[in-house]
Amino acid sequence: MTRMKDSGIEWIGEVPEEWGLKPIKYLVSTPVTDGPHETPTLYDEGIPFLSAESVKNGILDSRYKRGYISETAHKIFSRKVSPQKNDIFIVKSGATTGNVGIVTTDEIFDIWSPLALVRTRSDLANQKFVYYFMLSDAFTKQIQNKWSFGTQQNIGMGVIEKIKLVVPPLDEQTQIANFLDKKVAQLDSVKSLLEEQVKTLEDYRQSLIYETVTKGLDKTVPLIDSGVDWIGQIPEGWGITKFKYFLDTNKGLTITKESLIEDGIPVINYGQIHSKYGKSVNTDRDELPQVSANYLKFKQSLLKPGDFVFADTSEDIDGSGNFSTRIDDNGELFAGYHTIKAKLKNALEHDFRYFMHYFDSLAFRKQVQNKVSGIKVYSITQSILQETCLILPSLYEQQQIATFLDKKTEQINQMIAIKKEQIENINKQRQTLIYDYVTGKRRV
Secondary structure (H helix, E strand, O other): OOOEEEOOOOOOOEEEOOOEEEEHHHOEOOOOEEOOOOOOOOEOOOEEEEOHHHEEOOEEOHHHOOEEEOHHHHHHHOOOOOOOOOOEEEEOEOOOOOOEEEOOOOOOOEEOOOEEEEOEOOOOOOHHHHHHHHHOHHHHHHHHHHOEEOOOEEOOHHHHHHOEEEEOOHHHHHHHHHHHHHHHHHHHHHHHHHHHHHHHHHHHHHHHHHHHHHHOOOOOOOEEEOOOOOOOEEEOOOEEEEHHHHEEEEEOOOOOHHHOEOOOEEEEOHHHHHHOOOOEEOOOOOOOOEEOHHHHHOHHHEOOOOOEEEEOEEOOHHHOOOEEEEOOOOOOOEEOOOEEEEEEOOHHHOOHHHHHHHHOOHHHHHHHHOOOEOOOOEEOOHHHHHOOEEEEOOHHHHHHHHHHHHHHHHHHHHHHHHHHHHHHHHHHHHHHHHHHHHOOOOOO
């Protein structure tokens, strides 16, 4: 039976007696280094340029690149960090701080300042073992305990270097890494299949929404050209108008995370729009942060049923245009920080549910995404929203479309939820497996 000892770190717990613990800085071949801080000019071709959003599912995925930089910029950027296969990169700032990705390719690329390189000495540590340790709560909890907050969470290289890793004998590190490679691959194979099924369902949902909000339910009606990219043809008799003529907009509350309290008035901030509630928010159903009643003097930021609230920043282009619609009528609810509130000018003459589905369609979202700008984040301004085009069926057709899509999308969402729950169960199995072996709770 393995003799265990206390590691002295809450999130690691006990480890085998013969295993050690060392700060990262004593195991690396070069100090932990982030990418250059200069903002490059991006092009449609050249050297791939990656940042925090490229860290996906434990790898540094070049499919999520920011763009491409020139050979001249590459020579400058690569002087600080020249990525190579099996390098580990940690996100050190932003919403995904602490996420870890390993390089799985020999492709040449460059990285930006939100990513920090960890490259270990082969005579002291097995890089793959270190990678698995960094995927575990034994590492991520240490990161979360040390990061600081400004406008967003972040952690410095000096702090990262002090994070402690469990260090088994080198040959055992290799055995553990090889074992986890096999077991994790098996779980990932099942997870990948489920993710493909989710993607198929999501694509079908998006296609159904687009086809219905742009073409309607009566396929016998003649179609005419809308004159708007991403909208295409629409039924004869339908109108096209600008967002600004149809909805009033204003900013959400100008607050920070320090403004939030335990018991007050609910507020939906851009974080909830992006990560939690999708295109609808319901104070009866959803757990929301809260602010003091002192903010009630900012009545222009209160959301009524049928009002829309857009996130005004996104860390990736796909999130540009994300929004929520208030669908309940249970007291006050604020549009919060980094949001834009939008309200129908003539709410009684239209069905807000139709516009909820329209704003979720590519007919609308592509208009927004083609106009946003940014490098670290993409900004969605009131003027960008105001210049987008809306499709206007009759009220009767709006109601028909909304009722049809409410039912159909709910059915699809339920199927997606089942798949995602299965994926989450696999993630938990994966996390437990990795944690148990990298901390020695179970042995190879």
